[in-house]
Amino acid sequence: MQRIGIALDIDGVLIRGKKVLPQAIRAIEKIKKNKVPFILLTNGGGMAEANKAQELSDKLGSEIKPYQMILAHTPMAPLAANYSHNDSDAVLILGKDTCRDVAFEYGFKHPILSEEILAACPEVWPFRAPSDKYSPVEINRRVGAILSFHDSLDWGRDIQIRQKAGDNYCNDSNRKQLPVYFSNGDLVWSNNLSLTRLAQGSFRNALENGLSGGRKLQRTMFGKPCKSTYDFAKNAIDRHATELYGFNPGSLEKRLYFGVGDNPESDIEGANRAGWASVLVKTGVYESGSHNATALVEDVEEAGVLVAKKDYNLPKHNEVDVPNLHVIKALQSLESRGLVHVQFSWQYYYYFLNDAGIEYLRKFLHLPVEIVPRTHIKTAKAPGVRPGREERPRGERRDGGDGYRRRDDGEKKEGASGDFRPEFRGGIGRGGPRPTQA
Numbered sequence: 001m002q003r004i005g006i007a008l009d010i011d012g013v014l015i016r017g018k019k020v021l022p023q024a025i026r027a028i029e030k031i032k033k034n035k036v037p038f039i040l041l042t043n044g045g046g047m048a049e050a051n052k053a054q055e056l057s058d059k060l061g062s063e064i065k066p067y068q069m070i071l072a073h074t075p076m077a078p079l080a081a082n083y084s085h086n087d088s089d090a091v092l093i094l095g096k097d098t099c100r101d102v103a104f105e106y107g108f109k110h111p112i113l114s115e116e117i118l119a120a121c122p123e124v125w126p127f128r129a130p131s132d133k134y135s136p137v138e139i140n141r142r143v144g145a146i147l148s149f150h151d152s153l154d155w156g157r158d159i160q161i162r163q164k165a166g167d168n169y170c171n172d173s174n175r176k177q178l179p180v181y182f183s184n185g186d187l188v189w190s191n192n193l194s195l196t197r198l199a200q201g202s203f204r205n206a207l208e209n210g211l212s213g214g215r216k217l218q219r220t221m222f223g224k225p226c227k228s229t230y231d232f233a234k235n236a237i238d239r240h241a242t243e244l245y246g247f248n249p250g251s252l253e254k255r256l257y258f259g260v261g262d263n264p265e266s267d268i269e270g271a272n273r274a275g276w277a278s279v280l281v282k283t284g285v286y287e288s289g290s291h292n293a294t295a296l297v298e299d300v301e302e303a304g305v306l307v308a309k310k311d312y313n314l315p316k317h318n319e320v321d322v323p324n325l326h327v328i329k330a331l332q333s334l335e336s337r338g339l340v341h342v343q344f345s346w347q348y349y350y351y352f353l354n355d356a357g358i359e360y361l362r363k364f365l366h367l368p369v370e371i372v373p374r375t376h377i378k379t380a381k382a383p384g385v386r387p388g389r390e391e392r393p394r395g396e397r398r399d400g401g402d403g404y405r406r407r408d409d410g411e412k413k414e415g416a417s418g419d420f421r422p423e424f425r426g427g428i429g430r431g432g433p434r435p436t437q438a
Contacts, residue, residue: 003348005237005257006031007041007070007230007271010056012262012284013300014040020059021283023301028062030301037241040064041233041259043184043199043223043266045071046150047098048105067236072183072200072223073102073149075232079181080107082145089144092117092165094158097134099149112137114158124164125157146180152203159207177218180207184223186266188285196285224261225270234274256343256350260300264291277343277350295341295352308349334360 008014014024031038040056053069080103083091090110093099103111113134118125120136143165152158165178182204188196208217223229234257241255257276261267262284271278272292280286280293281300308317308331314324331351334340339357343350 003255004036004350005234005241005255006036006038007233007237007257007259007276008038008300009259009261009263009267009284010040010042011044012286013260013281014056014060016283021299023299025060025062027301028060032062035244037237037244037255039068039070039233039236039240041070041224041229043072043186044150045073045099045183046096046102047071048102049074067239070229070233070236073099073147075222075229076147076149076181076183077106079145079147083108083110085109090141092143092146092161094146094148094152095150096153102149103147110141112143114154114161117161118157125154125160128154128157143178146178148180148182148200148203150183151200155203155206158203159210162207180217180219182219182221182223184266185221185225186223186263224263224266225273227270227273230259230270230274230276256348262286264289264293268293279352294343297352308351310344310349 014021014028045052049069049071050066052071053064053066056069057064083089084107086109088109090112091103091108093103093108093111093113097113097115100111100113115131115134116137118128119130119134120138122130146162146165162178162180182200184199185201185204186199187201187205188199204219208219237257238255257271257274258279259267259271259274259276260279260281261271262281264280264286268278268280268291277294278292279295279297280291281297283299308324308327310328312325312328316322317324317327328349331340331342331349334357335342335351337360339360341352343352
């Protein structure tokens with residue numbers, strides 16, 4: 001399975017609110033058992049990758065290494081090279097206080113928080129008293145950039161601070177705008193609350209509409225669906241493949257990457273932009289409606305894939321103990337009936353079994369209703385009348401149902417009559433008569 005790489009979203013795919021989805025635990029076990037390179041790719045963050053990896057390892061009961069944990073701000077770490085010296089500009093970090101620790105870990109020399117600015121200058125946002133938890137920061141250097149590592153904890157305060165910092169930046173350097181970096185563009189996110197919650201993308205819209213003055217805000221986006229984040233994730237998947245199989249993944253034929261998520265605007269859009277296969281699950285923010293996903297499944301456990309090499313002479317499939325040709329032909333038959341989705345990449349077929357396909361196979365194998373595939377466990381519906389319909393007695397057939405329907409003359413004609421003599425006329429082209437030989 002080294003030719004496959006998987007990036008799994010966390011919120012809405014593995015976890016819903018603070019609850020771990022049981023099918024997520026089984027899916028991770030299956031991925032590890034089959035030695036599939038994978039990472040966790042999320043637009044969440046606010047803590048160090050090692051801490052988040054440990055947290056997920058404990059919840060899932062399976063080890064997740066720090067390099068397999070790609071948080072929203074992880075691809076922003078290389079920006080520290082521009083702000084890593086003693087004489088570098090300070091950077092304003094938006095998010096909870098742990099985000100400053102993450103910035104130090106990335107190599108930023110002078111990261112500061114909004115709360116520290118508020119403690120030093122309460123007038124910048126007089127609607128809330130500064131917290132005693134934070135000491136006033138000595139702002140003896142210019143703020144050179146704003147990095148939104150996580151969701152803003154106070155939109156009004158952070159928008160006002162950005163305006164003040166931006167004015168100082170422009171006055172000091174005669175630059176056009178203060179550069180702003182966002183770790184993701186999600187408008188909403190999901191938890192145990194039935195309503196979706198506003199996320200960092202909504203804050204970005206408020207910032208742009210409130211302060212740009214009709215000009216487009218100079219900003220750089222990271223996170224899903226940005227291609228830079230998927231390039232970063234691809235390298236992490238390849239690193240995991242090297243660890244699993246002990247060789248340079250560049251020596252392999254091209255790997256097919258899968259992005260599994262619950263948000264069509266970020267997870268699915270990002271995977272599609274990067275040229276990956278996209279799998280949309282129904283356990284998060286997605287409920288219904290149009291989408292551009294390669295496959296739509298109930299949950300992450302159902303997001304399985306069967307791989308077959310395009311080699312009709314291969315004596316045996318690498319997973320199923322039958323000739324490879326038999327597997328390909330069987331899946332072609334299922335595809336023709338709309339029961340599987342097929343994607344081809346670099347001499348390999350990738351097959352996704354959809355809901356209709358699972359139901360078909362369950363009936364084809366003559367399994368009782370209480371027996372369902374482990375990856376598609378659903379509560380069986382009780383038999384009953386379709387909504388809006390009533391049980392009505394069916395009328396009697398005109399013939400009483402005792403005989404077959406026949407032609408009006410009562411005879412069943414089969415084939416041509418005995419005196420039928422077909423005539424074949426010569427013509428042009430391949431069917432033309434041969435010339436008579438002398």
